[in-house]
Amino acid sequence: xxxxxxxxxxxxxxxxxxxxxxxxxxxxxxxxxxxxxxxxxxxxxxxxxxxxxxxxxxxxxxxxxxxxxxxxxxxxxxxxxxxxxxxxxxxxxxxxxxxxxxxxxxxxxxxxxxxxxxxxxxxxxxxxxxxxxxxxxxxxxxxxxxxxxxxxxxxxxxxxxxxxxxxxxxxxxxxxxxxxxxxxxxxxxxxxxxxxxxxxxxxxxxxxxxxxxxxxxxxxxxxxxxxxxxxxxxxxxxxxxxxxxxxxxxxxxxxxxxxxxxxxxxxxxxxxxxxxxxxxxxxxxxxxxxxxxxxxxxxxxxxxxxxxxxxxxxxxxxxxxxxxxxxxxxxxxxxxxxxxxxxxxxxxxxxxxxxxxxxxxxxxxxxxxxxxxxxxxxxxxxxxxxxxxxxxxxxxxxxxxxxxxxxxxxxxxxxxxxxxxxxxxxxxxxxxxxxxxxxxxxxxxxxxxxxxxxxxxxxxxxxxxxxxxxxxxxxxxxxxxxxxxxxxxxxxxxxxxxxxxxxxxxxxxxxxxxxxxxxxxxxxxxxxxxxxxxxxxxxxxxxxxxxxxxxxxxxxxxxxxxxxxxxxxxxxxxxxxxxxxxxxxxxxxxxxxxxxxxxxxxxxxxxxxxxxxxxxxxxxxxxxxxxxxxxxxxxxxxxxxxxxxxxxxxxxxxxxxxxxxxxxxxxxxxxxxxxxxxxxxxxxxxxxxxxxxxxxxxxxxxxxxxxxxxxxxxxxxxxx
Numbered sequence: 015x016x017x018x019x020x021x022x023x024x025x026x027x028x029x030x031x032x033x034x035x036x037x038x039x040x041x042x043x044x045x046x047x048x049x050x051x052x053x054x055x056x057x058x059x060x061x062x063x064x065x066x067x068x069x070x071x072x073x074x075x076x077x078x079x080x081x082x083x084x085x086x087x088x089x090x091x092x093x094x095x096x097x098x099x100x101x102x103x104x105x106x107x108x109x110x111x112x113x114x115x116x117x118x119x120x121x122x123x124x125x126x127x128x129x130x131x132x133x134x135x136x137x138x139x140x141x142x143x144x145x146x147x148x149x150x151x152x153x154x155x156x157x158x159x160x161x162x163x164x165x166x167x168x169x170x171x172x173x174x175x176x177x178x179x180x181x182x183x184x185x186x187x188x189x190x191x192x193x194x195x196x197x198x199x200x201x202x203x204x205x206x207x208x209x210x211x212x213x214x215x216x217x218x219x220x221x222x223x224x225x226x227x228x229x230x231x232x233x234x235x236x237x238x239x240x241x242x243x244x245x246x247x248x249x250x251x252x253x254x255x256x257x258x259x260x261x262x263x264x265x266x267x268x269x270x271x272x273x274x275x276x277x278x279x280x281x282x283x284x285x286x287x288x289x290x291x292x293x294x295x296x297x298x299x300x301x302x303x304x305x306x307x308x309x310x311x312x313x314x315x316x317x318x319x320x321x322x323x324x325x326x327x328x329x330x331x332x333x334x335x336x337x338x339x340x341x342x343x344x345x346x347x348x349x350x351x352x353x354x355x356x357x358x359x360x361x362x363x364x365x366x367x368x369x370x371x372x373x374x375x376x377x378x379x380x381x382x383x384x385x386x387x388x389x390x391x392x393x394x395x396x397x398x399x400x401x402x403x404x405x406x407x408x409x410x411x412x413x414x415x416x417x418x419x420x421x422x423x424x425x426x427x428x429x430x431x432x433x434x435x436x437x438x439x440x441x442x443x444x445x446x447x448x449x450x451x452x453x454x455x456x457x458x459x460x461x462x463x464x465x466x467x468x469x470x471x472x473x474x475x476x477x478x479x480x481x482x483x484x485x486x487x488x489x490x491x492x493x494x495x496x497x498x499x500x501x502x503x504x505x506x507x508x509x510x511x512x513x514x515x516x517x518x519x520x521x522x523x524x525x526x527x528x529x530x531x532x533x534x535x536x537x538x539x540x541x542x543x544x545x546x547x548x549x550x551x552x553x554x555x556x557x558x559x560x561x562x563x564x565x566x567x568x569x570x571x572x573x574x575x576x577x578x579x580x581x582x583x584x585x586x587x588x589x590x591x592x593x594x595x596x597x598x599x600x601x602x603x604x605x606x607x608x609x610x611x612x613x614x615x616x617x618x619x620x621x622x623x624x625x626x627x628x629x630x631x632x633x634x635x636x637x638x639x640x641x642x643x644x645x646x647x648x649x650x651x652x653x654x655x656x657x658x659x660x661x662x663x664x665x666x667x668x669x670x671x672x673x674x675x676x677x678x679x680x681x682x683x684x685x686x687x688x689x690x691x692x693x694x695x696x697x698x699x700x701x702x703x704x705x706x707x708x709x710x711x712x713x714x715x716x717x718x719x720x721x722x723x724x725x726x727x728x729x730x731x732x733x734x
Contacts, residue, residue, distance in 0.1 A: 085432070515542055541556075603713060
């Protein structure tokens with residue numbers, strides 16, 4: 015299948031896959047014996063289910079929910095399907111909780127305080143302290159709950175999120191693109207929060223009192239119509255309940271399917287991960303307590319979460335709920351008997367919805383936060399719950415991994431032989447080894463798609479990406495993405511002609527602020543390089559440019575995956591861009607282009623002077639850093655009909671200003687389009703130590719209104 019056709023097929027089927035992934039079955043194959051890993055580092059953060067070792071985690075707390083960390087192996091008893099197991103592995107894991115960063119105010123004369131935006135550099139897996147998936151169940155949130163969820167998430171991101179946290183905000187009703195919001199960049203997360211909206215097709219777990227009955231007034235005042243009314247009402251209730259059960263099942267499976275997909279995405283990340291579901295609840299078992307489809311998916315999700323080192327938590331977004339008629343309910347027409355029936359039904363619906371939240375969390379080792387109006391306290395409880403846990407391992411019976419019983423769910427129960435303590439763990443697992451349970455992408459197209467939608471992408475190849483916004487003329491905005499691939503791990507093939515051949519697959523995706531893919535492309539390149547070109551490629555790497563037309567302003571995420579066909583190695587990169595609304599005639603800036611002008615100390619230096627370095631943004635210590643950008647919508651002075659702009663540049667390292675120029679007036683001489691003013695400058699980076707830096711360019715327009723008189727742009731770079 016062609017790469018482009020494959021990418022299109024994935025987009026079409028993205029919504030369907032959220033549910034089908036939750037229902038996927040493991041193909042019956044013979045179990046493979048796996049030796050348990052023995053290194054301390056691996057054992058600390060990896061949960062395994064194999065024929066020679068089943069390893070699970072357990073959190074032990076006292077009556078005040080404080081973690082107990084002084085237990086010994088002899089304090090634990092573990093049972094599988096009611097049969098006691100002998101422990102073969104025991105370890106207490108204590109996680110170092112990140113401390114809140116100290117906020118230092120940065121002041122500059124004549125300009126608003128600004129701090130470097132986080133997230134310009136993508137975190138590597140080993141840099142992540144905590145991985146947190148905040149799953150907003152818009153398939154099960156009322157109109158009133160969505161506001162509370164927005165406020166709680168905004169507060170969490172802005173006050174509780176740490177520098178090396180990887181956080182994702184995922185909506186259960188959205189497609190695969192929502193996984194692109196896994197980031198350490200608070201800008202992206204706040205945009206995702208602002209875009210949270212009530213889903214009119216969400217399930218209503220607690221309908222109003224007046225909506226639960228037919229027309230009891232007519233039935234009680236007209237005896238001649240009572241029998242007919244009761245018959246119609248009985249049929250209506252039966253159909254309504256049947257439709258409600260079906261609707262609850264579909265949406266509950268949809269919620270579980272979305273979480274299932276998130277857990278799969280987190281599977282490759284190191285250490286222990288958290289998934290927090292914010293929802294109004296769901297019924298797992300229906301009115302007949304036999305919702306086998308949802309129960310089966312919950313069991314498979316439990317097994318997957320165990321293998322992926324993910325702990326699931328739930329928070330009831332409704333807070334404290336009143337299950338009696340209020341002023342908002344139209345209960346005037348209800349008879350006393352009907353009112354009692356409505357109240358009983360209301361209480362049952364409420365209980366069922368919270369039972370679903372409890373089962374969802376408790377089956378996977380977490381807990382449910384219920385009946386609390388402060389959702390942020392619930393989020394704090396979850397963060398505190400991940401400070402320590404015990405890893406317990408046992409040698410399972412061979413029968414548990416018999417191919418005949420792969421669909422059998424083995425129930426786990428752990429007891430602690432110390433009074434007054436509570437233990438939480440996962441409810442069980444399926445007898446399938448890791449090798450069979452883990453779906454490994456086989457074809458090149460599958461590997462690319464896996465890297466596109468993975469929170470960390472692919473890192474076998476070193477790929478860097480710089481995406482810059484431009485508007486060369488009205489209505490013609492676009493983003494140009496510069497790509498750079500380091501040559502170290504590329505496989506060049508020798509040709510009979512003496513040339514070198516390199517074959518690359520390049521896939522690019524553009525996601526809007528709602529996580530929807532608005533543009534994608536897949537291209538195949540075969541490069542033939544002579545000796546000079548090959549030597550240049552080994553020295554400078556491979557560069558590539560891709561333009562994406564932008565139809566409207568907003569926040570966008572750009573992601574690329576490059577696959578070396580010869581070595582089958584992949585690398586990916588991504589960047590977040592905010593496209594301004596130029597039609598508002600307010601000051602705005604294009605992307606910030608960086609060039610390295612090297613001091614010509616040799617013939618080699620002369621030949622490389624002023625070479626573009628847009629993608630890699632790596633410069634030598636003896637270079638002068640050039641920057642270029644466009645200034646849009648500068649206001650003109652009435653007297654001269656010319657702009658009066660001034661520009662300042664700064665360099666940050668580790669959040670601190672290490673260089674700051676004065677504001678310099680930007681001359682308008684030679685500018686051909688005063689709506690698109692070219693601005694450039696130089697910064698001397700000579701003798702700066704090797705490391706990572708941020709360039710900050712500030713533009714001020716004193717002619718504009720004070721609210722729109724300033725704009726700035728950031729770009730990261732490194733010095734080698």
